Amino acid sequence: MAIRAILTDIEGTTSSIAFVHEVLFPYARARLPAWLAAHAGEPEVAGQLAATRAEAGLPPEAPLAQVIEVLLGWIDADRKATPLKALQGRLWADGYAAGDFHGHVYADVPPCLRAWQAAGLVLAVYSSGSVQAQQQLFAHTACGDLTPLFSAYFDTRIGHKREPASYTAICAALGLAPAGVLFLSDITEELDAARSAGLATVQLVRDGTPDPQAAHRQVTAFTAIDPYA
Known part of the structure; x- marks a missing residue:
């Protein structure tokens, strides 16, 4: 089946x-x-x-100071907790608005996204960060606002990234058969889950040497991706 949509991770990918x-x-x-x-x-x-x-197993009346300690611990552990990601998204929105930083994207990403959209492909994002955080990053890049390129954003509310059911749910939300969706990520376990759900996969290797024994096709930049190959 021909690829009709590209679903991309963010961290380590775009x-x-x-x-x-x-x-x-x-x-x-x-x-x-x-x-x-x-x-x-x-x-x-x-x-x-x-x-x-609730997620930390604290009583409903637990004081704010205790909840803050839990959240700080989750940040340090890079825990993919949905409430933490939502709160981080709010904080990062303030930082983007204040001009404290710009959303980073690799130089090869914007031209490829634009070319794929112009060719009629649906573009979507799936990240552990909240949808708000995803949109803020792409809205405030050094290359300008990239959000008009994307048709949909998904976070852990639809499911975790190493579970095949998450990708099945995303394809259903996009109204596409899994075989028509190409998933891009740097994480093997995420790609394994997507493939198990029937999606096509490509692994980004941004800061290292591609593994010739890898289970997924590997590239070092978006420019090496041919959605129709």
Whole structure:
């Protein structure tokens, strides 16, 4: 079946791992306690705090200071917890708006995305970061606003990235058969899950040498990807 859509990961695929771990994570960690103290009463934030308590096994009345310690621990452990990702997304939105940083994308990414969209392919994003964080990153790149290129965004609310059911659900949301969707990621386990769900796969190897024994086709840049191959 011909490829009709490209679903892409972000970290290590469109964007540098270093940007996430050396810019975004420290920015959120440094500001999280004061920001939560100021915004904890907002319904959206309160909902994420309640979800944090539930996921961490804390009682509903656990104090904010205890919840903050849990969230900071999750940041340090790079835990893919949905409430943490939602709160980080809010903090990063403030940082983008203030011009504290720009969303990093590799130079080969924007021209390929534009060419694929112009060729009629549907482009979508699937990342552990919240949909808001995904949109903010692509809206504030040094190459300008890339969000008009994407038709859909998915995060861990649809399922975790190493579970085949997540990719089945994404294809259903896109209204496409799995065989018509190409998934791009740097993580073998994510690609394994996508392939198990019937998607085509390509592995990005941005900062190393491709493994000739790899189970997925490997490339070092988007320019080496032919969706129709």
